Ligand code: HEM
């Protein structure tokens with residue numbers, strides 16, 4: 244497997260590079276919107292809207308909120324599975340999300356530089372073709388592991404609703420005794436949501452900031468796929 | 478006692494008529510959720526199988542399991558079961574006391590080695606060598622280990638024996654420990670609940686003695702026939718949940734209309750038990766039916782989950798501080814937002830400083 248170190252492209256040449264292929268970009272936005280749908284519907288499952296009156300048979304509000312949650316959950320989970328497949332067959336940048344090259348010295352140097360930069364200790368704007376090392380760490384911990392955790396705990400809970408012996412229970416049910424009890428799984432499922440939301444806040448800030456202040460494009464890259472380079476710091 | 482006495486003979490000896498016996502068999506088959514043909518099977522098994530003795534031990538507990546058991550909904554069931562298993566040893570219920578009582582344990586071990594059922598109510602405390610629960614001058618844990626090593630299978634009655642329950646609540650000063658964490662070499666059937674429902678208890682024990690095998694268990698060791706669904710899955714208030722109609726306060730209009738109790742802390746959505754189907758006191762009622770949410774008493778750790786009256790409960794990681802995932806999450810997300818805003822402001826300032834020096838930066 245290629246490592247990202249030996250990038251064939253020299254950032255100094257400042258030619259645009261095609262970084263994010265179509266499946267990666269489509270997935271990014273599917274992932275984003277299904278996550279948002281999951282977070283909003285999930286929050287409303289944990290903290291339901293004010294009670295409504297009338298006949299129970301006339302309403303299905305909570306039922307629909309759960310339905311949204313489960314449909315979004317399928318998009319979220321299947322999308323992630325396809326994304327993993329694309330990491331295997333896509334370009335070198337498609338793999339960066341899943342593999343932290345901790346065995347490479349220059350990656351650690353990059354990480355350190357990145358941290359110093361964001362602490363305003365260094366004025367040197369780092370340049371990366373794919374993800375910068377700091378973003379990579381955050382993405383791996385909060386997004387990759389976070390997504391796996393949410394899918395695991397989510398489908399374990401879903402298996403309880405489908406019933407003992409259902410496919411979701413057989414595949415994911417073991418997670419419940421591992422964590423302790425169903426109530427605890429739900430609590431951690433909520434905690435996972437908050438941790439991923441924290442990541443989203445920081446991720447959006449970093450991306451927009453890089454676009455405005457950095458030397459590489461970022462928001463436009465995840466939309467159009469091309470990484471553009473600018474001269475100097477502006 | 479006749480060694481090879483069957484269950485049926487034992488029952489007749491206790492004055493149970495054949496008619497009552499057959500009624501009991503149908504009742505049990507129905508209670509276990511089996512087809513009518515199983516009534517005959519149960520009857521046949523009880524008529525032909527030698528009686529399996531049941532030894533009932535008590536550790537740290539409140540005795541609510543026994544209380545529940547002897548109030549088994551159908552008086553017939555209680556009668557029959559008590560005579561059937563005849564509770565060779567149960568320090569709470571039996572007539573014998575003192576040395577005489579403890580002797581029965583020894584006799585059972587000698588006569589029925591590997592053939593009796595050990596029903597454990599309560600759990601052993603392990604701290605200070607088990608000194609927090611002494612029976613007949615010895616720590617309970619020793620008695621439990623000894624009897625367990627000779628029994629055929631164990632029934633862990635109630636949430637104490639299954640999970641630990643309130644005596645195991647943080648910081649668990651006596652180190653009260655559920656049965657499966659101290660006995661590892663015998664099959665254990667957990668029948669959690671505080672207490673378990675009487676019909677569930679009689680159903681499980683009848684199944685075990687009649688068929689001589691364990692009922693089918695789920696991943697956490699509970700009989701599937703009673704614990705495979707959450708209360709929420711069979712709750713008669715579920716349509717109100719799905720509609721979004723909730724009791725907001727115990728004295729509001731929703732409470733009077735019998736809306737769902739989720740927002741006032743009902744733990745039905747995460748609690749595996751038969752309350753919403755079998756109900757309590759002979760099918761009379763159950764907590765939700767009487768207007769109060771489920772406390773989750775049949776689930777592990779329900780005692781350490783914080784408020785019984787809020788939907789989102791304690792994470793159980795924060796030691797003494799009671800915090801729910803939402804509390805922690807809101808703080809984290811707030812901190813991230815503030816951090817981002819501060820960092821953005823600092824970036825702009827640092828950028829402007831550079832800018833005022835003239836755009837000198839190149840690399
Ligand atoms: C990042 C993605 C996700 C977020 C932010 C999220 C958020 C939430 C939240 C906040 C709850 C409320 C928990 C409670 O009230 O105790 C919840 C419940 C639940 N979630 Fe998710 N979730 C996510 C992914 C998933 C996935 C992939 C599944 C898979 C099917 C799933 C299935 C469930 C189920 C079954 C429940 C219980 C709801 C019920 O039965 O009423 N979740 N989720």
Ligand code: SF4
Pocket residue numbers: 708709710712713714715716718736737738739743744745746765770771
């Ligand atoms: S009252 Fe409890 S068990 Fe019944 S539907 Fe509401 S939350 Fe579920």
Ligand code: SF4
Pocket residue numbers: 670671708748750752763764765770771772773774775
């Ligand atoms: S309703 Fe809940 S708290 Fe009440 S007995 Fe049943 S499981 Fe226990």
